[in-house]
Amino acid sequence: MTSRPFIEHSGFTGVNNAQDPLRIGPKGLQLAENVDIDDAGIISRRGGHGAAGVSGDFHSFWSNTAGTLALAVRGADLVIVNPGYGVDVVRSGLSLGQLMSYTEVNDEVWYTNGQVLGFVKNRRDGVFPAITKAFSRRMPAGHIVRYFSGRMYVVRGNDVYGSAPMDFGRRVVGGGRVRFSFPGLITLFEPVLDGIYIAFGTTAFIQGVQPSAFVIRDLAAYDAVPGTATHVNAELISGRDPLAGDAVVWESTQGPCVGLAGGTFLNIAVGKYNAPSGVSGAGIYRKNRKGTHQFLTILQQ
Numbered sequence: 001m002t003s004r005p006f007i008e009h010s011g012f013t014g015v016n017n018a019q020d021p022l023r024i025g026p027k028g029l030q031l032a033e034n035v036d037i038d039d040a041g042i043i044s045r046r047g048g049h050g051a052a053g054v055s056g057d058f059h060s061f062w063s064n065t066a067g068t069l070a071l072a073v074r075g076a077d078l079v080i081v082n083p084g085y086g087v088d089v090v091r092s093g094l095s096l097g098q099l100m101s102y103t104e105v106n107d108e109v110w111y112t113n114g115q116v117l118g119f120v121k122n123r124r125d126g127v128f129p130a131i132t133k134a135f136s137r138r139m140p141a142g143h144i145v146r147y148f149s150g151r152m153y154v155v156r157g158n159d160v161y162g163s164a165p166m167d168f169g170r171r172v173v174g175g176g177r178v179r180f181s182f183p184g185l186i187t188l189f190e191p192v193l194d195g196i197y198i199a200f201g202t203t204a205f206i207q208g209v210q211p212s213a214f215v216i217r218d219l220a221a222y223d224a225v226p227g228t229a230t231h232v233n234a235e236l237i238s239g240r241d242p243l244a245g246d247a248v249v250w251e252s253t254q255g256p257c258v259g260l261a262g263g264t265f266l267n268i269a270v271g272k273y274n275a276p277s278g279v280s281g282a283g284i285y286r287k288n289r290k291g292t293h294q295f296l297t298i299l300q301q
Helices: none
Strands: 033-036 043-045 058-063 071-074 077-081 087-091 102-107 108-112 115-121 136-138 146-147 149-157 160-162 170-171 177-181 187-193 196-201 204-205 214-219 229-232 246-253 255-258 265-267 280-287 293-300
Touching: 058 102, 071 087, 108 146, 146 187, 170 214, 177 204, 187 246, 196 246, 229 280, 246 280
Parallel strands: 102 146
Antiparallel strands: 033 043, 058 071, 071 077, 077 087, 102 108, 108 115, 136 170, 146 149, 149 160, 160 177, 187 196, 196 204, 204 214, 229 246, 246 255, 255 265, 280 293
């Protein structure tokens, strides 16, 4: 007589540290470290990494959509990181330790770190044209910069400043100005097709493409972790139901979240995973060597 195993493990559903261990079943894991779990529920050891390609006092790495330009801050310099890991200095004299935010529009990459605002074009630091129009000022520096629907938006503390249409370095003062204030520090400001996801202690969606038509919809009573947001084709995060369009993924204080066009908001691990806390971080969406799509975050405690 052949005995049957007491428990058969045909696959695992991932980490579940939010429920009683006695209730998660044999497919749930309380802890998983340095492993990947694919769509079939199979666990395999995560690959390691090779030697560092570039070393030094670097932070705020960023690359464009085409994969042809990589920027970072090294010490007090904004630099281009070349394929051979050498660097070209774009701008010097930055304050040490100030994290840089970037956004790409046409053939320009705009950047800000709370103290400076500029743009890179043709691998060189751009020069702002003189402001000659009345009731206009230069756009301020901030801690987030994003392009959306013909305007540049700079987030500075609790405030959002919008540029003049298609004149990204200039803002209008007085009548017609674009400036919004929120009750808390803005930790997330990420546009999608028809609106902007924003977090400032809570999470909301700004519906609309032009400031005059913006409507704010509350989504969740918790905040985002600054620096963790990244954009991805929604098809890559689909489960059984196909999704489409641009999506933004970020780490919130209650776990990983997804924002789709139309303000469709998902906390993909709520009730299952108690996320670690972090004051800031970084996030990427990648396809690993086994073909699994993953959202990875690093959190600063």
